[in-house]
Amino acid sequence: MALLEMQNVRKRFGGLIAVDGMNILVEEGKIYGLIGPNGAGKTTLFNIASGFYKPDAGEIIFGGERVTDLGSHERCARGLARTFQIPKMFPEMSVLDNVMIGALSRTKAVEAARRDAEEIVEFLGMTGKKDALAGSLRVHELKRLEIAKALATKPKLLLLDEPMAGMNVVEQGRLISVLKRVHDAGTTLLVVEHVMHAVVNLCEHVTVMNSGQKIVEGGTREVLANEEVIRIYLGEEDKC
Amino acid sequence: MKITQNDALVYRLIASGSILAVFLIIPFVVGNYLTQVILFGLITAYLCGAWNISAGYGGLVSFGHAGFIGIGAYATTIPLVYYGLPGWLGMLLGGAISAVFGYGLSWAICRFDVKGFYFAVSTILFAEILMSIAARSRYLGRGMGVPLPAVANAFNFQFLGVIPYYYMALVLACCMILITHQIERSRLGWYLRATRQSEDASSALGIDVTMVKVVALTLSAFLTGVGGGVYVLALRYCSPYDVFGIMFSTTLMLGTLLGGRGTVYGPIIGTAILTVVKEVLTFTAEALGGVSSFALVLVGWGIILCFVAKFLPNGMGPWIWNRVAKKIAV
Numbered sequence: 001m002a003l004l005e006m007q008n009v010r011k012r013f014g015g016l017i018a019v020d021g022m023n024i025l026v027e028e029g030k031i032y033g034l035i036g037p038n039g040a041g042k043t044t045l046f047n048i049a050s051g052f053y054k055p056d057a058g059e060i061i062f063g064g065e066r067v068t069d070l071g072s073h074e075r076c077a078r079g080l081a082r083t084f085q086i087p088k089m090f091p092e093m094s095v096l097d098n099v100m101i102g103a104l105s106r107t108k109a110v111e112a113a114r115r116d117a118e119e120i121v122e123f124l125g126m127t128g129k130k131d132a133l134a135g136s137l138r139v140h141e142l143k144r145l146e147i148a149k150a151l152a153t154k155p156k157l158l159l160l161d162e163p164m165a166g167m168n169v170v171e172q173g174r175l176i177s178v179l180k181r182v183h184d185a186g187t188t189l190l191v192v193e194h195v196m197h198a199v200v201n202l203c204e205h206v207t208v209m210n211s212g213q214k215i216v217e218g219g220t221r222e223v224l225a226n227e228e229v230i231r232i233y234l235g236e237e238d239k240c
Numbered sequence: 241m242k243i244t245q246n247d248a249l250v251y252r253l254i255a256s257g258s259i260l261a262v263f264l265i266i267p268f269v270v271g272n273y274l275t276q277v278i279l280f281g282l283i284t285a286y287l288c289g290a291w292n293i294s295a296g297y298g299g300l301v302s303f304g305h306a307g308f309i310g311i312g313a314y315a316t317t318i319p320l321v322y323y324g325l326p327g328w329l330g331m332l333l334g335g336a337i338s339a340v341f342g343y344g345l346s347w348a349i350c351r352f353d354v355k356g357f358y359f360a361v362s363t364i365l366f367a368e369i370l371m372s373i374a375a376r377s378r379y380l381g382r383g384m385g386v387p388l389p390a391v392a393n394a395f396n397f398q399f400l401g402v403i404p405y406y407y408m409a410l411v412l413a414c415c416m417i418l419i420t421h422q423i424e425r426s427r428l429g430w431y432l433r434a435t436r437q438s439e440d441a442s443s444a445l446g447i448d449v450t451m452v453k454v455v456a457l458t459l460s461a462f463l464t465g466v467g468g469g470v471y472v473l474a475l476r477y478c479s480p481y482d483v484f485g486i487m488f489s490t491t492l493m494l495g496t497l498l499g500g501r502g503t504v505y506g507p508i509i510g511t512a513i514l515t516v517v518k519e520v521l522t523f524t525a526e527a528l529g530g531v532s533s534f535a536l537v538l539v540g541w542g543i544i545l546c547f548v549a550k551f552l553p554n555g556m557g558p559w560i561w562n563r564v565a566k567k568i569a570v
Contacts, residue, residue, distance in 0.1 A: 050444070052440075052443075052444075071443070071448075072443045072444055073442075073443050073444075073445075073446050073447055073448045073449070074448075076443075076444060076445060076446035077446050081444070081445075082444055083444075084440070084441070084444070088438050088440050088441040088444075089438065089441060090433070090434055090437040090438055090441060091437060091438075092433075092437055093433065093434075093437070097430075100430065101430060101431075101434045101441075101442070101445050101447070102445045102446075104427050104430055104431070105445055105446030105447070108427050110425060110426070110427065110430070113427075149441070149445060150444070150445070152445075153445055153446055
């Protein structure tokens, strides 16, 4: 069943058309990838999906409900959560407290939120660091915290904005396992990503974007073997 | 020396109780002048606490909170002097009108995305505009303001002596501690801290940032307005340059930042320091003869502010607490 639908979404910034009639369909229970070269409009589309930008045209339907006019906090309440590419956390609070903010979206009681937060922190293997100040964490720990915070809001769909950015291959491998566990626990994922081995390892379905438009979509292996996709990423082959 | 959680609670209760007991008997132990100094110190501490809610916790650093003080002051004074409206009713009226202004202000800053520096400037304008209006209005007493009659009418909250006002101020300060404590441990308190540190992250986690700001500023405005009413009742004078003045706004900011913004006891500690320094320097200036006490106090407060900004940016309260907590290793 379709969890997220983006229909004919359009967005321009002055003279630049960032998203030009994009259609996306995310089905419940799968892991989707959204890839494309820099400047393709992926992040803009992502921000529209999560409610940080309003589209100039088009509709966003989440769980059968039209959410186009709803703000990001309202979408979060309905089960649509997101992470930020450059982690945005609460630097003066501990890791646990950061996650508690997410948990407080589901319960008013601070004690109950603390228990929920501790579970999530445990699930993501951060219990050892739970009292550390978020401002003191390293990049890969911050990435994990981003996911923990979003998970605490008990989302049906989690949008991840370039989760692999800024980490070495080992750390990326660990994050891929974490995301797989998150998916196995019942969350649908839509991942914007540049790191191809992550896309191949994680995503069953991939949509390719270029210049604000959908180029092709389908199963990951077929899409990545597609000639046009290769051309978009690697450029024209020189005929000498 | 390690003590348990329960022991810590007991020690805290004993400490609070003792301090409260001291404050209760002060009027009977020290003279009139000192009682008055502490009285106004308590009112200021209360007002710092009100500023702390929206600015310390919520990050809405208002430079013009005197706007709300003045509204509360005039809403108490004018109806009392012209129409005999009881002081306590005036206080509540002042709080309510301030709350309406606070609501309007917060709605406007969210709608037009007014943040940080621009927010600060707009609050300065807020207080200054109200001051200009009050200082030019014949009905409001023009630049001279309105004196409150020195009568004894307990129902109206008008007393001849200083002592009843002292206890009013003490009640206010205690209420502020309780209110701040409650907010801090409620979901609103968590959301205030989150909003201050990152609006985007907060929004992505389901926090309605607009709502948080509106609630914070409206609540703070209400409490400040009530404090403004008590202030003029105790002072027996409502002057526009005093109640709407930038000096009053600055005092609120200074006291809270000094003691520790975003903490329950910070405003009180900060105000205590400011008050002690002010009295000492005023006494010194008078003893020296040719020195303006106002100027000396400004210099003194300024030096303290620089010191705290450089070495104790979180305020003296957290610094003291860290030392104490280390010693007793809870």
